[in-house]
Amino acid sequence: xxxxxxxxxxxxxxxxxxxxxxxxxxxxxxxxxxxxxxxxxxxxxxxxxxxxxxxxxxxxxxxxxxxxxxxxxxxxxxxxxxxxxxxxxxxxxxxxxxxxxxxxxxxxxxxxxxxxxxxxxxxxxxxxxxxxxxxxxxxxxxxxxxxxxxxxxxxxxxxxxxxxxxxxxxxxxxxxxxxxxxxxxxxxxxxxxxxxxxxxxxxxxxxxxxxxxxxxxxxxxxxxxxxxxxxxxxxxxxxxxxxxxxxxxxxxxxxxxxxxxxxxxxxxxxxxxxxxxxxxxxxxxxxxxxxxxxxxxxxxxxxxxxxxxxxxxxxxxxxxxxxxxxxxxxxxxxxxxxxxxxxxxxxxxxxxxxxxxxxxxxxxxxxxxxxxxxxxxxxxxxxxxxxxxxxxxxxxxxxxxxxxxxxxxxxxxxxxxxxxxxxxxxxxxxxxxxxxxxxxxxxxxxxxxxxxxxxxxxxxxxxxxxxxxxxxxxxxxxx
Amino acid sequence: xxxxxxxxxxxxxxxxxxxxxxxxxxxxxxxxxxxxxxxxxxxxxxxxxxxxxxxxxxxxxxxxxxxxxxxxxxxxxxxxxxxxxxxxxxxxxxxxxxxxxxxxxxxxxxxxxxxxxxxxxxxxxxxxxxxxxxxxxxxxxxxxxxxxxxxxxxxxxxxxxxxxxxxxxxxxxxxxxxxxxxxxxxxxxxxxxxxxxxxxxxxxxxxxxxxxxxxxxxxxxxxxxxxxxxxxxxxxxxxxxxxxxxxxxxxxxxxxxxxxxxxxxxxxxxxxxxxxxxxxxxxxxxxxxxxxxxxxxxxxxxxxxxxxxxxxxxxxxxxxxxxxxxxxxxxxxxxxxxxxxxxxxxxxxxxxxxxxxxxxxxxxxxxxxxxxxxxxxxxxxxxxxxxxxxxxxxxxxxxxxxxxxxxxxxxxxxxxxxxxxxxxxxxxxxxxxxxxxxxxxxxxxxxxxxxxxxxxxxxxxxxxxxxxxxxxxxxxxxx
Numbered sequence: 001x002x003x004x005x006x007x008x009x010x011x012x013x014x015x016x017x018x019x020x021x022x023x024x025x026x027x028x029x030x031x032x033x034x035x036x037x038x039x040x041x042x043x044x045x046x047x048x049x050x051x052x053x054x055x056x057x058x059x060x061x062x063x064x065x066x067x068x069x070x071x072x073x074x075x076x077x078x079x080x081x082x083x084x085x086x087x088x089x090x091x092x093x094x095x096x097x098x099x100x101x102x103x104x105x106x107x108x109x110x111x112x113x114x115x116x117x118x119x120x121x122x123x124x125x126x127x128x129x130x131x132x133x134x135x136x137x138x139x140x141x142x143x144x145x146x147x148x149x150x151x152x153x154x155x156x157x158x159x160x161x162x163x164x165x166x167x168x169x170x171x172x173x174x175x176x177x178x179x180x181x182x183x184x185x186x187x188x189x190x191x192x193x194x195x196x197x198x199x200x201x202x203x204x205x206x207x208x209x210x211x212x213x214x215x216x217x218x219x220x221x222x223x224x225x226x227x228x229x230x231x232x233x234x235x236x237x238x239x240x241x242x243x244x245x246x247x248x249x250x251x252x253x254x255x256x257x258x259x260x261x262x263x264x265x266x267x268x269x270x271x272x273x274x275x276x277x278x279x280x281x282x283x284x285x286x287x288x289x290x291x292x293x294x295x296x297x298x299x300x301x302x303x304x305x306x307x308x309x310x311x312x313x314x315x316x317x318x319x320x321x322x323x324x325x326x327x328x329x330x331x332x333x334x335x336x337x338x339x340x341x342x343x344x345x346x347x348x349x350x351x352x353x354x355x356x357x358x359x360x361x362x363x364x365x366x367x368x369x370x371x372x373x374x375x376x377x378x379x380x381x382x383x384x385x386x387x388x389x390x391x392x393x394x395x396x397x398x399x400x401x402x403x404x405x406x407x408x409x410x411x412x413x414x415x416x417x418x419x420x421x422x423x424x425x426x427x428x429x430x431x432x433x434x435x436x437x438x439x440x441x442x443x444x445x446x447x448x449x450x451x452x453x454x455x456x457x458x459x460x461x462x463x464x465x466x467x468x469x470x471x472x473x474x475x476x477x478x479x
Numbered sequence: 480x481x482x483x484x485x486x487x488x489x490x491x492x493x494x495x496x497x498x499x500x501x502x503x504x505x506x507x508x509x510x511x512x513x514x515x516x517x518x519x520x521x522x523x524x525x526x527x528x529x530x531x532x533x534x535x536x537x538x539x540x541x542x543x544x545x546x547x548x549x550x551x552x553x554x555x556x557x558x559x560x561x562x563x564x565x566x567x568x569x570x571x572x573x574x575x576x577x578x579x580x581x582x583x584x585x586x587x588x589x590x591x592x593x594x595x596x597x598x599x600x601x602x603x604x605x606x607x608x609x610x611x612x613x614x615x616x617x618x619x620x621x622x623x624x625x626x627x628x629x630x631x632x633x634x635x636x637x638x639x640x641x642x643x644x645x646x647x648x649x650x651x652x653x654x655x656x657x658x659x660x661x662x663x664x665x666x667x668x669x670x671x672x673x674x675x676x677x678x679x680x681x682x683x684x685x686x687x688x689x690x691x692x693x694x695x696x697x698x699x700x701x702x703x704x705x706x707x708x709x710x711x712x713x714x715x716x717x718x719x720x721x722x723x724x725x726x727x728x729x730x731x732x733x734x735x736x737x738x739x740x741x742x743x744x745x746x747x748x749x750x751x752x753x754x755x756x757x758x759x760x761x762x763x764x765x766x767x768x769x770x771x772x773x774x775x776x777x778x779x780x781x782x783x784x785x786x787x788x789x790x791x792x793x794x795x796x797x798x799x800x801x802x803x804x805x806x807x808x809x810x811x812x813x814x815x816x817x818x819x820x821x822x823x824x825x826x827x828x829x830x831x832x833x834x835x836x837x838x839x840x841x842x843x844x845x846x847x848x849x850x851x852x853x854x855x856x857x858x859x860x861x862x863x864x865x866x867x868x869x870x871x872x873x874x875x876x877x878x879x880x881x882x883x884x885x886x887x888x889x890x891x892x893x894x895x896x897x898x899x900x901x902x903x904x905x906x907x908x909x910x911x912x913x914x915x916x917x918x919x920x921x922x923x924x925x926x927x928x929x930x931x932x933x934x935x936x937x938x939x940x941x942x943x944x945x946x947x948x949x950x951x952x953x954x955x956x957x958x
Contacts, residue, residue: 035554035580040593043545043604050546062887064894066522066861067529071625072551072582072609075514093582094571096613101514103551103572114519125522130551134575146550158897162876166897173887287880289888382545397641401766408541408652409768415543418637418645 037135037145043382048373049148049366052178053128056150056360059174060126063166065152068125070110072132076100082109082342084305085212089133103132107151108306108339108357115155115353116346122156122353144363153357155343161277164310164338165284167358171314171334172290174360180333180368182317186250186297189278189310190337192259193301195271199264200242202235208305209233214247215301218315218331222248250297253282277310302337310356311337316368333361386478387438389416390427399442403452403470407440410471412478431457438477440470516614516624522861527852528627528845531657532607535629535839538653539605542645544631547604549589551611555579561588561821563784564691568612582611586630587785587818587836594634594832595825601635601832623842632836634822640756643789643817644763646837650793650813651769653839659812659847661796665729665776668757668789669816671738672780674750678743679721681714687784688712693726694780697794697810701727729776732761756789781816789835790816795847812840865957866917868895869906878921882931882949886919889950891957910936917956919949 041049079090079102091103104110107127115123128150135145152170154163168185175183193214197207213228220228222244229235229243249255256278265271278296285291294312302311314334336358343353373380389404397420407414415436417427424441431439441453441462452470454477455462465473520528558569558581570582583589586606594602607629614624631649633642647664654662672693676686692707699707701723708714708722728734735757744750757775764770773791781790793813815837822832852859868883876899886893894915896906903920910918920932920941931949933956934941944952 035550035552036578038550038552040550040589040597041548043547046546046548049548061863062890062892064862064864064892067525068522069520069525069528071514071517071519072611073514073517073625092573092575094573096571099515110519118519132551146552154897156897159876159899162880162897165880169884169887283877284880287877288884383543384540385543397638398762398766401641401644401763405648405767408648411541413541413543418633418635418641420638 039144039146044380045366045370047380047382048369049362052362052365052369053148053150055177056174056362057126057128059170059177060150060152062173063124063152063170065124065126068111068114068127069129070104070107070114070127072130073101073103074110074113076102078102078113078346079105079109082304082306082345084208084303086133086303089135091132091134104129105133106131106304107149107359108153108304109342111151111153111155111357112306112339112342112353112355113346115343115355116351120155120353124152124154126150126152147363150360150362151357153355155353155355157354161280161284161310164277164356165281165288167336167356168281168285168294168312169288169290171312171336171358171360172288172293175314175334178365178369180316180365183293183314183333184317185294185312185314185334186300187278187281187294187310187312188297188300189274190302190307191270191274191309192278192298195265195268195274196243196246196298198268198270200246201239202243206233206235210235210243211301212303214243214299215303217247217299217301247299250295250299252294252296253279253291255296256282274309281310302335306339306342307337308340309338311335312358331364333364335359335361381435383415383434383436384413385415385434385436386413387415387440387474388427388431388436389414389440389442390422390424390431391442392424393443394421396442396444399447403440403442406471407474410475412471412474428457438474440474518623518625523859524845524849526859526861527848528841531841531844531848532627532629534656535653535841536605536607538649538656539629539631541652542603542631542649544603544605547590547593547606548608549583549586549593549606551609552580552582553589553592555581557581557592557825558584558588561783561785561824563687563782565612565782568614570611570613583608584612585610585783586628586838587632587783588821590630590632590634590836591785591818591821591834592825594822594834595830599634599832603631603633605629605631626842629839629841630836632834634832634834636833640759640763640789643756643835644760644767646815646835647760647764647773647791648767648769650791650815650837650839651767651772654793654813657844657848659795659844662772662793662812663796664773664791664793664813665779666757666760666773666789666791667776667779668753669781669786670749670753670788671757671777674744674747674753675722675725675777677747677749679725680718681722685712685714689714689722690780691782693722693778694782696726696778696780726778729774729778731773731775732758732770734775735761753788760789781814785818785821786816787819788817790814791837810843812843814838814840860914862894862913862915863892864894864913864915865892866894866919866953867906867910867915868893868919868921869901869903869910870921871903872922873900875921875923878926882919882921885950886953889954891950891953907934907936917953919953 073093076092080087083105090105093101107129111125111127128148130146131149132146171185193211194207197210202210210229210233213225213233216225226240226244229240230237256275259275260266282291285294300311300313302313312335313332315332338356340352340354343355344350387407389400391400400416404414404416428439437457439455439457441455446452446464450467451464452467453462454465454473552572555571559566562584569584572580586608590604590606607627609625610628611625650664672690673686676689681689689708689712692704692712695704705719705723708719709716735754738754739745761770764773779790779792781792791814792811794811817835819831819833822834823829866886868879870879879895883893883895907918916936918934918936920934925931925943929946930943931946932941933944933952
């Protein structure tokens with residue numbers, strides 16, 4: 001499986017591997033921008049971000065996805081009532097005349113709007129872009145008000161669980177490729193949850209609200225979630241207790257089989273459909289060789305309203321040593337599910353286009369990688385310059401300019417100092433600092449004789465070459 | 480000079496060259512998004528956009544720039560009073576509690592804010608990102624309310640005109656590389672304009688307002704601009720006429736020399752500095768081999784308030800044949816200038832960091848390329864899939880899934896149909912439609928014997944290969 005290429009072998013392993021973080025190591029954290037919960041990305045950060053994004057995108061392309069882009073803001077009405085309890089986190093634009101607009105909250109709703117608007121019935125697309133949420137910025141968890149999402153979705157009428165299994169395969173490929181350590185994908189199905197709520201005696205009008213409570217089980221204890229269900233959402237205590245018996249179960253495909261034996265649940269049509277699909281899903285995951293990475297977890301609920309079937313969420317597993325020292329709680333790093341009803345909501349005639357997809361939590365992945373790089377003092381090259389044009393002579397700017405233009409015109413990445421009379425040592429130091437491999441040195445004497453010096457920064461060796469052979473020689477050395 | 484690689488030789492030349500557009504050819508235009516002045520980008524459009532962006536970015540990297548990113552919104556106070564008459568076009572976010580925010584209007588002000596905030600005294604950076612302006616969307620001109628900008632800037636104290644000349648070189652490299660046809664870069668200097676205003680008798684308090692009027696000379700006649708100066712901005716008619724004598728001049732370096740002879744202007748310190756710098760600039764442009772692409776044009780003013788020295792703007796030159804038929808008036812495709820005071824405005828102690836930069840009008844370039852592609856019916860591949868896994872047999876999904884996972888795990892881009900029993904013809908048609916080069920065909924008989932068929936879509940040739948050699952054989956054929 002392809003892996004990140006900008007750090008090789010041991011450097012990358014040291015960075016991302018299972019090594020213990022030394023005590024007292026520096027933590028990321030400082031917000032660099034004036035607007036709360038957002039931040040600037042320095043060139044060092046951009047190099048890491050781009051490498052990670054490249055890897056995610058190349059996986060999406062490996063699975064045949066096309067790229068799509070949508071505007072940063074949508075009509076406000078497009079976004080309202082799509083996100084359940086989280087709708088209050090949507091950023092609205094000021095009414096300056098004209099339409100009422102909101103910044104997009106995710107990339108899924110714009111995708112569904114695109115499909116409906118363009119009457120697209122079948123599409124496999126990816127979308128990399130920023131989304132905005134008015135969350136209280138808890139930077140320690142890698143949560144920001146502006147963050148990047150990488151989404152892959154498959155829309156269309158297909159045979160059950162084939163695209164769903166591919167989504168889980170993609171999550172595994174990306175998380176393995178990034179070498180973030182061991183991970184687990186929790187899987188559940190909204191129909192099974194709804195079936196459980198029904199057999200436990202939850203009124204149908206409270207399904208969404210109770211689902212939201214269950215969703216908090218990754219952050220809160222069952223005791224607290226139960227309290228929320230009873231005290232805030234008005235559920236009878238015995239109903240909550242029955243739910244508790246279910247949602248604390250997790251296991252492999254054997255749990256699916258076990259649930260099929262549940263005398264009450266197997267009377268519920270929805271739950272039966274969900275269990276049947278999960279069984280099929282585990283079959284396909286076994287063929288893909290990833291079944292052992294996936295756990296059927298009845299506590300998984302996913303907050304968003306639009307899911308209708310299978311749902312999943314990948315979490316990184318911490319070794320005990322890490323758990324002891326780790327201050328960066330990253331939570332889920334990828335998630336998704338099936339949403340068969342969303343496109344129909346945007347279609348004037350309600351035509352449905354079933355969809356399933358996933359979103360990679362790249363922002364959290366960046367935080368982990370960044371933290372590890374700081375811990376291990378890894379240096380990153382932020383420019384790609386191949387050749388530096390230097391001179392030991394005064395008043396030699398015109399010669400340098402002529403020469404560097406030749407290099408640029410030949411497609412060679414080249415820089416010079418923006419000074420009339422820079423010191424040679426300053427120029428050479430810059431090359432060493434920036435790891436620029438080659439220096440072209442021009443002086444009066446050599447130039448008169450039609451020669452030029454080419455210096456290797458690493459070995460400090462210098463050779464004289466003919467002026468007219470410069471571009472060819474530089475290209476030869478760089479290839 | 481590197482050129483766009485996704486269309487080769489004649490196809491690209493036909494697309495972007497000087498060919499006449501056939502009468503009645505299709506025009507771009509339909510807005511695909513519900514929010515006015517914004518749009519979705521289809522996979523076809525995304526392929527073109529990404530190729531163009533890749534080319535722009537690779538030029539920025541060739542000149543040693545680092546990448547930076549800033550948030551989509553800034554504190555409102557950061558943006559106010561930076562853009563002169565255009566400040567009304569800034570999108571504000573609704574006050575939902577907390578800070579007052581605005582969507583960024585360009586990438587220059589956030590860059591200056593970044594430099595000041597991080598006390599960076601020297602930096603060569605590029606930034607590719609979206610910006611938002613509440614303009615009335617005149618789609619025919621390729622103007623949108625959300626658009627992408629590609630900026631390159633050099634910050635720091637350097638010897639005069641060296642970074643400025645590099646910015647013009649970059650504009651030339653990008654516009655030549657994109658093969659958009661002939662172009663011209665207009666150059667002027669704010670200090671020369673201010674000198675002219677002073678010499679003509681404009682009160683200093685009106686310099687900015689009169690500068691804004693001059694800026695409209697590319698869209699309005701001198702008569703109309705003069706009327707605006709006199710009727711709206713309260714300039715004496717004879718002052719306006721004196722300005723008119725100046726701003727209608729344009730030429731090469733000889734015009735610079737000629738202006739030096741102007742008895743009044745050469746008494747003005749600002750104008751003299753500007754003229755001296757322009758002379759030096761033309762000297763450097765000659766060394767870069769691009770002086771003939773650059774015209775000293777006294778009508779160029781650039782609307783934004785923050786420019787302090789040299790300013791420039793690249794326009795595409797239409798051949799008479801094109802001008803006759805062209806409906807897409809693209810105007811300027813790249814622009815920039817020197818802004819030595821902006822960083823100081825964000826620094827609490829007012830420390831100045833001189834800057835010069837450029838912005839590529841990629842949105843307009845996309846429009847031109849898109850229009851030409853439609854005109855010439857150019858087809859673009861939107862996926863990169865290399866292998867399709869097919870079967871002529873029913874109930875063969877499990878075998879297909881096992882096999883495709885092997886391909887994915889080997890980094891091969893592969894797809895299959897999400898159906899239990901797809902028709903072979905449907906599968907092969909998809910491969911031809913999507914230009915997928917290879918098909919792996921698995922059937923019961925071959926599999927029993929340990930073989931598999933590999934089909935070349937172009938030649939329709941099929942060969943039997945050993946099942947265990949599949950990945951190696953596919954990799955061999957794709958390399």
